[in-house]
Amino acid sequence: MHDDVIDIRLLEAFSAVMSAGSITAAARLLGRSQPVVTRQIQDLETDVGYLLFARNGPRIAPTPKGVLFHAEVERLLLGLRHIRARATAIGAGALPVLSLAAISALAAGVVPAALAAMSGDLLPRQVHVQSLSAENVVQSVLAQSADFGLASLPIQHPGLDVQWVCEVPCVACVAADHPLAKKKVIRLKDLGGRRLLTMANPYRLRRRVDEALERAGVRPQEVIETNASLNAVAMARQSLGVAIVEPVLTSHLEMTGIVTRKLDVAIPFLFAAITPAGRELTPTVAALNAALRAAASLMPGARLHDGAAAFAEAAGEAVQVERTA
Structure with a gap:
């Protein structure tokens, strides 16, 4: 990176292009001309020292480095928006x-x-x-x-x-017409040969689920992984399998077409x-x-x-x- 400080307008232009999918659409969002946004993206790439977008005629697509950089830029811009909001609140005595x-x-x-x-x-x-x-x-x-x-x-x-x-102990979620819905408590052994709906991150809840299944000697027939328990519950509603999730959503939100059952083994x-x-x-x-x-x-x-x-x-x-x- 050539300078210690990057012009915030360059980061705003980059964020807008990533969101809108094109320089033309980003220019409209920002109220800037297309040549200005094009130059700002080029200046930003010069500053960081690598390409943020791959060009194919008028079309652009983020490079792998551009995708990673975008996550950092969004965190920074969100923080700046919060600072502006806080400054306004302080000025208004709110x-x-x-x-x-x-x-x-x-x-x-x-x-x-x-x-x-x-x-x-x-x-x-x-x-x-x-x-x-x-x-x-x-x-x-x-x-x-x-x-x-x-x-x-x-x-x-x-x-x-x-x-x-x-x-809090995890629960099992199944469709209301699923055979396991008739049980008051679902045993881990009941999951053998069935499709499991579970979290993808191996370092958090997924690790505890896998360890519990291994101790019980249970191997699901198939697994669908997701990064959000709401996705797992939604898939269970469609009879895609049995979701083992934290009971947060089922405790606080009304879930139609789905039943929640205790597990015979505590998975915290x-x-x-x-x-x-x-x-x-x-x-x-x-x-x-x-x-x-x-x-x-x-x-x-x-x-x-x-x-x-x-x-x-x-x-x-x-x-x-x-x-x-």
């Missing part, structure tokens, strides 16, 4: 903007219930809720582009304060509430923390632990903590 990052299941399940339970005088006029992967939730909180985060374990980073950890799903290390909670963030904790405790079998448990679990240690719920 409550600060609240920014929350969470994995998709928690963003759709626990977060809405918590926000609805917060007192109106503590809920800012502007609230940003992002649905991200667990890894990106952590990065958003570390960068302080998010005031609060909810991410699945393992989590271990000195730049984070863990407010609390929730442990653990997630943590995280904030930037050493940052005192504002009244708004403290109220959000309490509301999220209360919403999480409503899930069947949920147990709340103090924050230290997150680091012990992330290190692979046996977590033995007193129930604090």
Whole structure:
């Protein structure tokens, strides 16, 4: 990279082209001329030292490096938008903007219930809720582009304060007309020879599911992997298989055409509430923390632990903590 600082207008042009799919459409979005956007993309490529787009006549497509760079640019631009919103709120004497990052299941399940339970005088006029992967939730909180985060374990980073950890047993979701829907408890052995719908990330919940199946001597006939439990539940509704998921969505959202059953073996799903290390909670963030904790405790079998448990679990240690719920 030739300069220490990249012109923000170049990054905006790059983001617009990635979103719109062409320089012409990006120029319309930005209110700039096409030659200006073309030059800005070229200047950005000169700055970073590699091609961001492959050209084929009038058509362009992001290069592999361009795709990776886009993820970084989007995080930066989102942070800048939050700064602008916070500056406006401060100038108007209003409550600060609240920014929350969470994995998709928690963003759709626990977060809405918590926000609805917060007192109106503590809920800012502007609230940003992002649905991200667990890894990106952590990065958003570390960068302080998010005031609060909810991410699945393992989590271990000195730049984070863990407010609390929730442990809840996974459930099985099947279509209402599935043969296993008649059972009150689904045994892991019932999954032998069936198609399993499960998470793709091998370092989080998927690892616990695979270990439980291995201990039970069960081998599914087929597996469909996904990065979001909502996808797994939706596929189960279409009779594509049995979904083993955290009970967040089924506890907080009405699910039609699907039934939820306990498993005969406890497969724990653990997630943590995280904030930037050493940052005192504002009244708004403290109220959000309490509301999220209360919403999480409503899930069947949920147990709340103090924050230290997150680091012990992330290190692979046996977590033995007193129930604090």
